[in-house]
Amino acid sequence: MALKLNTNGPFLQSQKLSSFALPPMANNLSLRSPKFVMASTLRSGSKEVENGRKPFMPPREVHVQVTHSMPPQKIEIFKSLDEWAEQNILVHLKPVEKCWQPQDFLPDPSSEGFEEQVNELRERAKEIPDDYFVVLVGDMITEEALPTYQTMLNTLDGVRDETGASLTSWAIWTRAWTAEENRHGDLLNKYLYLSGRVDMRQIEKTIQYLIGSGMDPRTENSPYLGFIYTSFQERATFVSHGNTARLAKERGDLKLAQLCGTIASDEKRHETAYTKIVEKLFEIDPNGTVLAFADMMRKKISMPAHLMYDGKDDNLFENFSAVAQRLGVYTARDYADILEFLVGRWKIEELTGLSGEGQKAQDYVCGLPPRIRRLEERAQGRAKEARNIPSAGFTTGK
Numbered sequence: 472m473a474l475k476l477n478t479n480g481p482f483l484q485s486q487k488l489s490s491f492a493l494p495p496m497a498n499n500l501s502l503r504s505p506k507f508v509m510a511s512t513l514r515s516g517s518k519e520v521e522n523g524r525k526p527f528m529p530p531r532e533v534h535v536q537v538t539h540s541m542p543p544q545k546i547e548i549f550k551s552l553d554e555w556a557e558q559n560i561l562v563h564l565k566p567v568e569k570c571w572q573p574q575d576f577l578p579d580p581s582s583e584g585f586e587e588q589v590n591e592l593r594e595r596a597k598e599i600p601d602d603y604f605v606v607l608v609g610d611m612i613t614e615e616a617l618p619t620y621q622t623m624l625n626t627l628d629g630v631r632d633e634t635g636a637s638l639t640s641w642a643i644w645t646r647a648w649t650a651e652e653n654r655h656g657d658l659l660n661k662y663l664y665l666s667g668r669v670d671m672r673q674i675e676k677t678i679q680y681l682i683g684s685g686m687d688p689r690t691e692n693s694p695y696l697g698f699i700y701t702s703f704q705e706r707a708t709f710v711s712h713g714n715t716a717r718l719a720k721e722r723g724d725l726k727l728a729q730l731c732g733t734i735a736s737d738e739k740r741h742e743t744a745y746t747k748i749v750e751k752l753f754e755i756d757p758n759g760t761v762l763a764f765a766d767m768m769r770k771k772i773s774m775p776a777h778l779m780y781d782g783k784d785d786n787l788f789e790n791f792s793a794v795a796q797r798l799g800v801y802t803a804r805d806y807a808d809i810l811e812f813l814v815g816r817w818k819i820e821e822l823t824g825l826s827g828e829g830q831k832a833q834d835y836v837c838g839l840p841p842r843i844r845r846l847e848e849r850a851q852g853r854a855k856e857a858r859n860i861p862s863a864g865f866t867t868g869k
């Protein structure tokens with residue numbers, strides 16, 4: 472497949488370009504890893520508007536949307552766990568007064584030294600390569616689509632916030648989790664704005680499109696599927712923010728490293744909470760939970776921002792993912808590592824007393840990480856081969 476050649480980076484202020492197109496080498500590395508094949512968008516041929524889309528209706532999901540797949544009687548499990556959640560899950564929230572705020576990591580606009588602090592920030596940012604900013608922008612856009620993630624949690628039967636201010640532990644968790652998460656996009660957004668390195672208007676449009684498109688992570692209103700999904704995602708964001716912290720440190724920008732590392736530590740705390748919920752489900756209902764785990768992994772964990780669109784580039788998310796992969800911020804190997812971590816965390820291999828179907832699900836998830844790694848190595852090999860053939864410079868190597 473021929474890929475669009477555009478040597479300009481996406482969202483970068485220096486080029487003032489709107490597209491998320493990448494240098495040719497990056498396109499070569501656009502591996503169809505498990506993570507990337509999830510970009511299930513409809514390439515609509517409709518003539519309704521330019522780009523084949525309604526102006527506020529970005530790509531739609533192509534898969535069948537399944538709802539309420541959890542048997543209604545299982546809702547009782549979550550109702551009966553309310554007190555358990557209060558004692559075991561809400562403790563992973565931090566009191567607001569003890570939380571960091573974006574302002575702790577940014578120049579203080581009310582101080583005399585504001586301009587000087589901004590200049591320092593911009594000087595430090597000059598040492599950071601464009602590719603890094605592409606990934607940071609992608610991370611920020613993902614965080615900024617937070618309304619979608621709160622909506623997703625509130626689709627889950629038995630744990631949704633029924634009133635918007637419900638006093639169940641599940642609802643308290645979801646609201647407070649959202650409030651903690653809200654600082655992530657806020658901090659990254661303000662940092663990127665001050666850095667002067669990115670095209671803010673284009674980014675803001677992309678956020679608007681992304682929130683408008685929503686997402687269907689295929690959790691089917693089931694808290695089993697939903698909490699497996701969030702366990703995976705919190706760890707994925709922990710890994711990726713941790714890697715942007717590491718790369719900033721390597722470039723000598725310790726303040727940016729601290730900013731990203733602080734977000735990563737929040738993600739880690741959230742991962743702890745969500746994996747604990749699923750651990751409890753394994754204790755109460757091992758068969759149902761292992762089936763849900765296998766189901767979620769068969770469908771693959773779609774990235775929250777996989778419907779990312781900027782009004783022009785149909786492959787925006789794939790291109791962002793390719794840069795993240797190339798920089799080592801979030802790779803197909805990370806996907807396998809996260810899965811392997813969860814298999815160990817929930818002691819899947821040790822589950823006993825499963826039904827025949829449950830045993831199959833157990834075997835499937837336990838064998839999946841090495842399978843993904845093998846596929847990944849093969850894809851890497853193919854990408855390498857393609858790079859060695861000069862005339863194949865603009866093909867995917869597939």
Ligand SMILES: [Fe+2]
Nearest residue numbers: 614652655708
């Ligand atoms: Fe976050």
Ligand SMILES: [Fe+2]
Nearest residue numbers: 705708738741
């Ligand atoms: Fe998170």
